Amino acid sequence: MSGTFVGMPAFPKAAHDAVRDTTLRANLRHATHTIRDKRAVAVAELADWAALREAGRQIKDRTLHHLDAYLVQLEEAVTAAGGTVHWASDAAEANRIVADLVKATGETEVVKVKSMATQEIGLNEALEAEGIRAYETDLAELIVQLGEDRPSHILVPAIHRNRGEIRDIFASEMGEWGRPAPDGLTDRPAELAEAARLHLREKFLRAKVGVSGANFMVAETGTLVVVESEGNGRMCLTLPETLISVVGIEKVVPTWRDLEVFLQTLPRSSTAERMNPYTSMWTGTTDADGPTAFHLVLLDNGRTDTLADEVGRQALRCIRCSACLNVCPVYERAGGHAYGSVYPGPIGAILTPQLRGTRSELDASLPYASSLCGACYDVCPVAIDIPEVLVHLREKVAERGGPGHRLEKAAVKAAAWVLDHPAALAAGERLASRTRALHPKRLPGPGASQWTESRDLPEMPAEPFRDWWKRNRT
Numbered sequence: 001m002s003g004t005f006v007g008m009p010a011f012p013k014a015a016h017d018a019v020r021d022t023t024l025r026a027n028l029r030h031a032t033h034t035i036r037d038k039r040a041v042a043v044a045e046l047a048d049w050a051a052l053r054e055a056g057r058q059i060k061d062r063t064l065h066h067l068d069a070y071l072v073q074l075e076e077a078v079t080a081a082g083g084t085v086h087w088a089s090d091a092a093e094a095n096r097i098v099a100d101l102v103k104a105t106g107e108t109e110v111v112k113v114k115s116m117a118t119q120e121i122g123l124n125e126a127l128e129a130e131g132i133r134a135y136e137t138d139l140a141e142l143i144v145q146l147g148e149d150r151p152s153h154i155l156v157p158a159i160h161r162n163r164g165e166i167r168d169i170f171a172s173e174m175g176e177w178g179r180p181a182p183d184g185l186t187d188r189p190a191e192l193a194e195a196a197r198l199h200l201r202e203k204f205l206r207a208k209v210g211v212s213g214a215n216f217m218v219a220e221t222g223t224l225v226v227v228e229s230e231g232n233g234r235m236c237l238t239l240p241e242t243l244i245s246v247v248g249i250e251k252v253v254p255t256w257r258d259l260e261v262f263l264q265t266l267p268r269s270s271t272a273e274r275m276n277p278y279t280s281m282w283t284g285t286t287d288a289d290g291p292t293a294f295h296l297v298l299l300d301n302g303r304t305d306t307l308a309d310e311v312g313r314q315a316l317r318c319i320r321c322s323a324c325l326n327v328c329p330v331y332e333r334a335g336g337h338a339y340g341s342v343y344p345g346p347i348g349a350i351l352t353p354q355l356r357g358t359r360s361e362l363d364a365s366l367p368y369a370s371s372l373c374g375a376c377y378d379v380c381p382v383a384i385d386i387p388e389v390l391v392h393l394r395e396k397v398a399e400r401g402g403p404g405h406r407l408e409k410a411a412v413k414a415a416a417w418v419l420d421h422p423a424a425l426a427a428g429e430r431l432a433s434r435t436r437a438l439h440p441k442r443l444p445g446p447g448a449s450q451w452t453e454s455r456d457l458p459e460m461p462a463e464p465f466r467d468w469w470k471r472n473r474t
Ligand code: SF4
Pocket: 154, 269, 317, 318, 319, 320, 321, 322, 323, 324, 325, 347, 376, 379, 380, 381, 382, 383, 384
């Protein structure tokens, strides 16, 4: 399996193959049900959960409304604290900036703490092309990297793997990347964690350059925040001499007071914890403590375009908790790879087509990767109305009449013409009523026949309503 999503088929084809993989479905079902049940308990503990959710929604909306001003404030604060800010309009620019910064240090290796933004831009592959090797240090990311796999979940990128598979990957691949797995490694969680710890410790102690993302950036002080569970993040953020953080521009929050809301809602929504084990914060550089050089790469890569869409912009509120994935019946069965993006599940179905556009067949299919049941909206800690955005994006895709929608567009055009011509409409209705005994119970043709397999076609009345009205009421 390739480590990138390039060339993935459209969602229906990828999901069709995924649902036949019984191991994958069992792994996903077990993991998502466990996390979702725990999350429900953690959220129920807070009497003011609804108020926190609303506060989070409002803070994010207000910030997005004045994003330009908060980003300038952030840049000034980071610079004043000794950091350097770089602006990247797309993936290529961001990758070039990071590669140049690493090369300037003379190093050929970097350690990384999980960052969706760097996965989004394909940083590891771009660095590899420049002769720089990036080591993932989050346990699940390590499993994905060693297995030459792709992430399939926002929070647990290797959720599709079970313990036996992880053991096999560690045993066969760790030696290629550094310290090999201990002989006789079993699939006991403690042994697997120890193997990863020993393997990664060697990398942390050697690395001179760290690359991170950030969950939040506080504009008033220029502080970046990473929340995590394993401690690998703290090692990446404190041990290297140079730290490069690549962060989407929507991650800014105006003040520490605002941050307080998300530090309550994020851990409960994602890992069902009252407080995540590690919350690391850094502001520029400090003499004799942590990295001596700090670079912040602010990434646009489609976010400004998303912000311009009145309905779709709410996707930028996302704090990447992954709660929507764990309750989604489509994600549970299809798995994360089928979405062909680093952002899978319900949030991926609305974020990816906005960031990348809907020109490819895959991206145009994503807004349809949902049953519109609304469970994702119910659990979202920043109240993103994902079903609303899905329908909005479907409308845009159908409007363009792209692959799979030409027939739909032609049908809507024909219907618009008929509804604009009352005489033609009346004649059509009469003809349909008179020939109703001959009507098939199912529609013919690809798509239409499947649609009527599970739905009854409405029966045609013996007389058109308008004829009946004319006879009885006028
Ligand atoms: S859309 Fe909401 S529930 Fe889904 S990951 Fe983002 S914040 Fe969490």
